Amino acid sequence: MDGNSEVRITLIGTGTIGLAFAAFHLTHLKSPSQITIFDTRPNLSQYVQDTLPGFFPNGTTTFDISKINIAASLKEAVRNTNIVQESGPENLPFKKQLWSEIEQYAPKDALLWSSTSGIPASQQAQDMKDKTRLLVVHPYNPPHIMPLLELVPSSSTSPEIINQTQGFWTKRGRVPIHIKKEITGFVSNRLAFALLRESIHLVNEGVVTVSELDSIVESSMGPRWAVAGPFKSYHAGGGAGGLEAFFKNIGGTVQACWDDQGTVNVGDGWEERVFKEAKEAYRIVDTAERDVITRRVLEVIREEKEKKEG
Amino acid sequence: MDGNSEVRITLIGTGTIGLAFAAFHLTHLKSPSQITIFDTRPNLSQYVQDTLPGFFPNGTTTFDISKINIAASLKEAVRNTNIVQESGPENLPFKKQLWSEIEQYAPKDALLWSSTSGIPASQQAQDMKDKTRLLVVHPYNPPHIMPLLELVPSSSTSPEIINQTQGFWTKRGRVPIHIKKEITGFVSNRLAFALLRESIHLVNEGVVTVSELDSIVESSMGPRWAVAGPFKSYHAGGGAGGLEAFFKNIGGTVQACWDDQGTVNVGDGWEERVFKEAKEAYRIVDTAERDVITRRVLEVIREEKEKKEG
Structure with missing residues (x-):
C-alpha cells in the first residue's frame, strides 16, 4: 500500500454508504483505487451498474466501471486486498461473524474498517484472533461528498494501523479525525x-x-x-x-x-x-x-x- | 418608509455591532439608506471615518461617506428618523433611560429596535409610554455579513410593527425570523x-x-x-x-x-x-x-x- 501504486479496496455492503464510498474512490483520480464489491444482494452486478451513476451530479460524471470487480464470495472479495471497508447492517452478531471470516481469508496486513455509526470496534472484534487491525471509520453522510471520517479504534487497535488509516484519507483530501475513546455516538x-x-x-x-x-x-x-x-x-x-x-x-x-x-x-x-x-x-x-x-x-x-x- | 424612498436610519452606539450595521446599510445599493450615527464617544466623526473602512474586504470597497450624518445630540439623531437601532451597552438601566428619551424626540411612527443579545424588549420598554414600537432585532455577528436577524417582540409590540420590520430586512435580502417568546438567549x-x-x-x-x-x-x-x-x-x-x-x-x-x-x-x-x-x-x-x-x-x-x- 506504499508509494503511488494503486490501492485495492474491498467494499462489503452496497447500501447508500457502501456505494457512496465506491463513488468517491472511483472518481478520486489523483489516488486511483481498484474497487471490489461484495454483497449477498441478488443480481449485484446489474444493481451496481444501475445505482452508482445516481451518486454523481446530474448523472454526468463518467467513471471507469472496469475499475470495479464484483466478487462472487467473501473469500474472493478479500483474499488479495489492502483495505476492507464494511458497510453492512448495524447488527453486532452479523459484524462479529463477518470479521472472523474476513480474518481467515484476507492478507495479514490488510486494514479493516467498519462504517458503523454506533457499534464499537472492541465489540465487533470479540471473535477475532488479531484485534489490532480493526477500527471504526465512520463517514458523515453522504460520504462521497462530506470530508469527515471519524476514526475510532478499540484499545487493541495498533497505533500504526491508525496512522496508516489517517494517511490514506489525508492523501485523498479528506479530514480523518482520531477519536480517542469509544464513546456513545462518537463525536x-x-x-x-x-x-x-x-x-x-x-x-x-x-x-x-x-x-x-x-x-x-x-x-x-x-x-x-x-x-x-x-x-x-x-x-x-x-x-x-x-x-x-x-x-x-x-x-x-x-x-x-x-x-x-x-x-x-x-x-x-x-x-x-x-x-x-x-x-x-x-x-x-x-x-x-x-x-x-x-x-x-x-x-x-x-x-x-x-x-x-x- | 413606503415605496422606494430612501429610509432614514439612526444608529445609536458605535461598537462593532453598530458600525457593522452602518457598513451593511451604506453598501446595500438596491435599498439605499440615509444613516445618522450617535454616540457619546469623543471625536466621533474622526473615529467613524477611521474605523468603518475596516468592515469592507481588504478595505477596498468604497462607500459614500456623505450618506452618514454624525449627530451632536440624541435629540438631533432621532427627531426626523424612520428607524432607530440601538447597539449600546448591555445594561438595563441604560436602555430603559435611552428609550424613554428617544420616545420624547422621535417621530411617533419610527420603528425602535434593540440589538441586544439578552435583554428582552418588555424590560427595556418599562419606562415608555408607548411600548408598541419597540422590539429586539438581534443580529448574528458580524451583522454586515451574516444574514440572520432574530426579531423578538414583547407582548406589547404591535403586529404591524413586526411586519414592517420583517419587510425592511427581507427587502434587503436578509433573513428576519420572528421569535414568538422572549426566551433566555433567544434561539x-x-x-x-x-x-x-x-x-x-x-x-x-x-x-x-x-x-x-x-x-x-x-x-x-x-x-x-x-x-x-x-x-x-x-x-x-x-x-x-x-x-x-x-x-x-x-x-x-x-x-x-x-x-x-x-x-x-x-x-x-x-x-x-x-x-x-x-x-x-x-x-x-x-x-x-x-x-x-x-x-x-x-x-x-x-x-x-x-x-x-x-
Whole structure:
C-alpha cells in the first residue's frame, strides 16, 4: 500500500454508504483505487451498474466501471486486498461473524474498517484472533461528498494501523479525525444531536416553527461553522483575549442558556407536532440539489483556504 | 418608509455591532439608506471615518461617506428618523433611560429596535409610554455579513410593527425570523451554546482536542447546515418517510447520545484545558480572512438557490 501504486479496496455492503464510498474512490483520480464489491444482494452486478451513476451530479460524471470487480464470495472479495471497508447492517452478531471470516481469508496486513455509526470496534472484534487491525471509520453522510471520517479504534487497535488509516484519507483530501475513546455516538452525532434536542424543545414550546429553526441555522451557525468551528469562532469572538475573554464577557449568558436547556426525550410527545411541521415544510427533500450546493460550498472553502496558504 | 424612498436610519452606539450595521446599510445599493450615527464617544466623526473602512474586504470597497450624518445630540439623531437601532451597552438601566428619551424626540411612527443579545424588549420598554414600537432585532455577528436577524417582540409590540420590520430586512435580502417568546438567549445562541456545551464536555473528557473538534464541525455539520438546517437534513435522512422514519430507524441512538450528554457548567474546572488548547491552536484568529470566506460561501449558496428557482 506504499508509494503511488494503486490501492485495492474491498467494499462489503452496497447500501447508500457502501456505494457512496465506491463513488468517491472511483472518481478520486489523483489516488486511483481498484474497487471490489461484495454483497449477498441478488443480481449485484446489474444493481451496481444501475445505482452508482445516481451518486454523481446530474448523472454526468463518467467513471471507469472496469475499475470495479464484483466478487462472487467473501473469500474472493478479500483474499488479495489492502483495505476492507464494511458497510453492512448495524447488527453486532452479523459484524462479529463477518470479521472472523474476513480474518481467515484476507492478507495479514490488510486494514479493516467498519462504517458503523454506533457499534464499537472492541465489540465487533470479540471473535477475532488479531484485534489490532480493526477500527471504526465512520463517514458523515453522504460520504462521497462530506470530508469527515471519524476514526475510532478499540484499545487493541495498533497505533500504526491508525496512522496508516489517517494517511490514506489525508492523501485523498479528506479530514480523518482520531477519536480517542469509544464513546456513545462518537463525536459528530453527539454534537448534532445536542443541537437537535434544543431545536425540538424550542419548536415544541412554540418559540419557532421547524422551518424557521432551519432558516436560523442556515443563516448563522451553518455558514459560520463551515468556515470556523465553534471553539475557533468563540475564540475569535473574545478578540485578543480569546476564548477566555469570551467567557469573561458573556459566560453568564452562556450559563443562563445552559440552565434553561430543554431535555426532551424520544417518545415524550413532541413527535406529532415536529414530524407534521417537517412534512408540511419539506415533503420529500431533493437531496440531489442539496448535494450540488454542498459540493460548491466545500469547493469554495477549499479554494479560498488554498489561496490564503499560497 | 413606503415605496422606494430612501429610509432614514439612526444608529445609536458605535461598537462593532453598530458600525457593522452602518457598513451593511451604506453598501446595500438596491435599498439605499440615509444613516445618522450617535454616540457619546469623543471625536466621533474622526473615529467613524477611521474605523468603518475596516468592515469592507481588504478595505477596498468604497462607500459614500456623505450618506452618514454624525449627530451632536440624541435629540438631533432621532427627531426626523424612520428607524432607530440601538447597539449600546448591555445594561438595563441604560436602555430603559435611552428609550424613554428617544420616545420624547422621535417621530411617533419610527420603528425602535434593540440589538441586544439578552435583554428582552418588555424590560427595556418599562419606562415608555408607548411600548408598541419597540422590539429586539438581534443580529448574528458580524451583522454586515451574516444574514440572520432574530426579531423578538414583547407582548406589547404591535403586529404591524413586526411586519414592517420583517419587510425592511427581507427587502434587503436578509433573513428576519420572528421569535414568538422572549426566551433566555433567544434561539441562535441557545442552539449554538447547546452544541458548545457538548463540545466542551468532549474536550474535557479527552475524546478530541479543541482543534480536532473544530475540524469535525467544519467538515460535517457546518457545510451541511449552511445548505439545509438540522430538521431538513434529518427529514432528508429518513427518505420518503421523513423525520418520522429517521427517528424510527435511529431514535435509539439519538436517545443514547442524549442520555450520555455532558452537563458542564461555567466554573467547573474545564476552563484551563480548553482555553489553553484554543490559544495554542489559534493564537489570534484572522477574522478578516474568515469573513472573506464566509461571504463567498453565502454568495455561492445564494447563486445556486437562485439558479434552481430559475
